[in-house]
Amino acid sequence: MAIAEMRPNEGMDVKALILLVEILDAGNLSEAARRLKTSRANVSYHLQQLEKAAGVQLVRRTTRRVEPTEIGLKLYEYGRTIHDTLLAARESVSTLGQGLRGRVRLSVPSGYGQLVMSAWLIDFKRQYPDIVLDVIFENRVEDLLRDEVDIAVRVMSEPPGNLVARDMGAVRYVACASSAYAAAHGMPQEPEDLRAVPVITSEVAGRQLRMAAYRGEERRELRLEPTLISENFFFLRQAILAGLGVGLVPDYVVQEDVAGGAAATALDAWRLSIFGAHMYMLYMPNRHHTRAISTFIEFMLQQARGAGRG
Structure with a gap:
């Protein structure tokens, strides 16, 4: 079967596809198990069953990470669509008739975050009191979106090619x-x-x-x-x-x-x-954004534009 023609078959249920998404998003089986609040053995077993149903290997295991095969990546894309659709439906039901709710976990550089973004974050919280903001102040560049961070803001010359990068303006x-x-x-x-x-x-x-x-x-x-x-x-x-x-x-x-x-x-x-000429807002591509996260992203970009930076 050609890759472009591949579709989930009857042996692959929705839960199995979503499990594949969780594994690849987490980067390894142990982290996926932690996020899913189950054992690593359980995650490994269900991955093996999914690969058995597909009839092909879906992920390559290294000492530190798991990476998708070509077919695994295709199934990941299907699973991601299903995963995001379910999350959107769940959010619509849970917030029906209510104000904007949710949680945004972000990582910001210590200097820019404290001296510039703090006022923006406070304004956002005033406007959306029911959204939980979880803010980490740090400057490390490697593995920006670890620990399930939704958004990272960083100074750099060129943003990573595997992330969505929104320009927040020049840094002088x-x-x-x-x-x-x-x-x-x-x-x-x-x-x-x-x-x-x-x-x-x-x-x-x-x-x-x-x-x-x-x-x-x-x-x-x-x-x-x-x-x-x-x-x-x-x-x-x-x-x-x-x-x-x-x-x-x-x-x-x-x-x-x-x-x-x-x-x-x-x-x-x-x-x-020294460290780069632009400030970027970074987040994972193809990941479902709740209304809270989408609202936060646009609010921050608007603040950056208003400050003459974005």
Whole structure:
């Protein structure tokens, strides 16, 4: 039977197809068992029965993950459609005659999440008090949607190809220091001057910190060795204002301090890039979005556009 012609046969019931969806979404049998609140042996048994009914192997097992075969992926797509239709029907019945309810679990970067998105999240909660918001503040890039996160917001140059990415706008990095530091020590005039000053910034664990600077057609790249590193942008801001060095942080971290005269910026003619140039909202493709999640996504994108970022 050709792959394009393949349809679930009589030996494959709806529960079996949905089980396949859960296994592939979870990435391994143990995680699928945890989500389904059953044993790994039970999940493995029903997967074997489904493969027996299909007459072919549906997933490849590795030491860490399960991946679909070509036919397994086709059946996954059928199962995903059924799964999402059932969820939508269940939601329609449970919310009939009620206000918008549900749960949204999201992961946001610590700096942007606390300094910019917090106000948006509070506004959303005021408008939709019956929607539960479960917010994680973290900066890790790997495996963004682990732990059943519905949505992740991240700064990066290019979004992962396996996720839906909604652009939330450009991220502008600035070289900045307290006004007292600038008066006492001067400020960098060229990107390379950053090698000779104490640099304060965030850093991705396990990676060398490289900064690219752009001015027109000119591009310069240099490796930096910061003297103060943290993922906590409130702490980085305090360190910058305390005169400990030159900070390399997103503009929203110090924009009020610069406007009020407490901090000064340098290299303003250059566009600086460290971890990426854009903020993206990321979520899994082909996954059912409840009304709560869909409403949240559009609300956040509207806020980003209103702030001149999206």
